[in-house]
Amino acid sequence: MAGVETEAGERLTADVVLAAEGVRSRGRRLVLGFEDRPQPSGYAVFRTWFGAEELLRNEKTRHLVEKGDSHTGWIGEDVHFLAAAIKGGKEMSWVCTHKDEGSIEESWQFPGKIEDVLRVVEGWDPVVVELVKLTPPERLFDYKLVFRDPLPTFISPQARTALIGDAAHPFLPTSIQGASQAMEDGVVLAACLDKAGKGKVQEAVRVWERIRYARVHKIQQTGVATREQWHKADWDAIWKDPESMHLKREAWILDFDAEADAYARYDAAREELENENGVRS
Numbered sequence: 001m002a003g004v005e006t007e008a009g010e011r012l013t014a015d016v017v018l019a020a021e022g023v024r025s026r027g028r029r030l031v032l033g034f035e036d037r038p039q040p041s042g043y044a045v046f047r048t049w050f051g052a053e054e055l056l057r058n059e060k061t062r063h064l065v066e067k068g069d070s071h072t073g074w075i076g077e078d079v080h081f082l083a084a085a086i087k088g089g090k091e092m093s094w095v096c097t098h099k100d101e102g103s104i105e106e107s108w109q110f111p112g113k114i115e116d117v118l119r120v121v122e123g124w125d126p127v128v129v130e131l132v133k134l135t136p137p138e139r140l141f142d143y144k145l146v147f148r149d150p151l152p153t154f155i156s157p158q159a160r161t162a163l164i165g166d167a168a169h170p171f172l173p174t175s176i177q178g179a180s181q182a183m184e185d186g187v188v189l190a191a192c193l194d195k196a197g198k199g200k201v202q203e204a205v206r207v208w209e210r211i212r213y214a215r216v217h218k219i220q221q222t223g224v225a226t227r228e229q230w231h232k233a234d235w236d237a238i239w240k241d242p243e244s245m246h247l248k249r250e251a252w253i254l255d256f257d258a259e260a261d262a263y264a265r266y267d268a269a270r271e272e273l274e275n276e277n278g279v280r281s
């Protein structure tokens with residue numbers, strides 16, 4: 001049996017405990033048996049989300065919101081800026097990934113300063129500069145991007161606790177896959193539990209890890225590749241082939257039925273594990 005004890009002292013038991021508490025997971029230490037330290041990725045993100053009324057009134061920014069949802073990107077040396085009009089153009093969300101020299105011991109998220117963003121985008125397209133100036137200061141955050149080496153495992157030795165989502169594999173935003181992969185984790189685990197049946201929960205958890213491990217780490221790497229593609233852009237190559245800077249929408253990531261794949265691969269993955277270690281159920 002697996003279990004948790006709540007802060008109020010209530011003890012709950014289950015066949016398996018899923019630690020889905022995000023990038024600062026406490027379950028990670030329980031599963032790994034040691035404290036896993038995040039490393040600075042070298043970058044931080046200014047991020048914000050606010051009502052778009054002022055943008056609509058301003059001639060430089062109106063076009064970003066007046067036709068409903070839109071997505072616009074600007075890239076510079078070691079920085080990129082993405083602006084997304086959402087909710088039919090009624091709200092604006094933008095992120096600006098920039099170099100971060102701070103230490104990992106600092107707070108992970110703290111209020112951002114408009115003047116700091118303006119320094120980063122100095123001399124850029126006036127649309128970006130205006131967008132930053134029209135951002136309500138109290139809605140701006142500077143969010144440190146941390147990176148973790150792939151964990152050696154997502155599951156406890158007895159396969160009674162499993163890390164899922166960002167707790168197991170935090171993604172850089174440039175992968176645009178963190179939430180998707182957290183959902184794939186859940187879908188695949190559900191399929192594995194269904195396939196194994198009630199009496200074989202530990203087997204299901206082990207097979208789940210086997211199915212997920214390589215795929216999530218391969219997708220994690222795309223976050224680094226996309227950031228480098230934008231931040232260290234080869235402008236001569238881009239002028240020759242502008243589409244080369246487009247975000248790669250790779251079929252092996254997006255056109256993938258994680259649920260069907262889990263059902264299809266379950267038996268083979270279980271056999272692999274049996275041959276290697278013996279699967280305990």
Ligand SMILES: Cc1cc2nc3c(=O)[nH]c(=O)nc-3n(C[C@H](O)[C@H](O)[C@H](O)COP(=O)(O)OP(=O)(O)OC[C@H]3O[C@@H](n4cnc5c(N)ncnc54)[C@H](O)[C@@H]3O)c2cc1C
Nearest residue numbers: 020021022023045164165166167173176177178179180182
């Ligand atoms: C700037 C930025 C942009 C991003 N853009 C995208 C994108 O476009 N597409 C995409 O797919 N992904 C994106 N991501 C990544 C995505 O946000 C995460 O990968 C995703 O939210 C992970 O989901 P999760 O459920 O594992 O963790 P979280 O969303 O972090 O959820 C964990 C939850 O657990 C709760 N919790 C924590 N500790 C405890 C505890 N002890 N007890 C109970 N509850 C607890 C937290 O409050 C939280 O609600 C982006 C991330 C960043 C930083």
